Amino acid sequence: MGNKLPPGQFETKKWPVLHQGDVYKFDEEIWNFKLFGAVKEGRSLSFSEVMNLPKTISTIDMHCVTTWSKFGTSFEGIALRELVNLVELDKNVKYVKIYGYYDGDRFGYSANLPLDGLLGDDALFVFRWKDEENDWQDITPKHGYPLRFIPPESFYLWKGSKWASGIEFMKEDDAGFWEELGYSMTANPFKEERYRWD
Template sequence: MSKIIPPGQIQTEKWPILHQGDVYSFDQETWHFKIFGEVEEEVTLSFDQVMELPKSISTVDMHCVTTWSKFDTTFEGIRFSEFLKLVKIKPDVKYVKLYGYLDGDWFGYSANLPLDALYGDDALFVYRWKDEKHDWKDITPKHGYPLRFIPPASFYLWKGSKWASGIEFLTEDEAGFWEQRGYSMTADPFTEDRFADEDYKPSGFNQRWKQEENNED
């Protein structure tokens, strides 16, 4: 069955590399994952504890705000819902912020998402992948190793976090890293919901994906 590409997107078979800041160098001894916010009790997990959680495999489409779309990439990882089982969230929680490493700050990157969009198999913290041209392989450091959140295809890819480090549960929606810089709070690729102000566009936006398309591991 043919895929529907969102408006303004260009299909690629590659997995382009785009990220903010430096590349995290994995250290298993210091790596940790925190679940906090509007929960009865915060939880902090070691790398081994995270990797002991039940695993899932899901095939997803990725749509980047810089205008590329990649269909049918298969990931292995841990569903968001598995982390949700580890805490008791407080009443009226409707949103989350997903965190990731950025320039030495363990929680420097963040993205906001509605909680009700994250219960399915397509909301996954991933550590390895494959597609038609690649057999199973670990995601690389530039792609977010050892753990990266891939959002459902109903969101632009910036709503995921490379070098994932935590989940914060919220009762009110709260802007993340790119949302604070003019990007959309809701980020629906099928309505070209890229920016909070439709007249806003960062310098060089249209060319960025072309510059990065061949920069793939």
């Protein structure tokens, strides 16, 4: 689908900053990343353990529900599949909920996603980025430093949790932060799935 503009979107060269709540202040001493839910045994990873995982570089188009799209941004990060490989999933795990900090609560923000759409190179917990106008640089605190999930282009960007703090593995789909407020559970920008009308 590369460089295809979804319906109702406009292209921007900038990376707009949009988020709810306070900007998280990173403290490596207390930061950790949890893998939990429908798994045989949960894991808690330190920042150094996460950053020692294999890295992936991928170019991913971003589509925000507020109608902007940004093409051709390259990210370096840890593919979600690398974290999945650290736990033994229970049978019939089909969904994940990716958590992030929100106003001091490490699990205050969340976004639900189908697991089978997240096992390629375009589902990354990112820490660096570049584009045609910017060389490699760390993502800023406002963009989710130290670790921000960037979903594949087949999802609106609210599915990309900032200040990522963990993954819950689920057998049934369960609404995240914005989904509970009426946004689409599936969030495909090419189908313009912005809101739930149920």
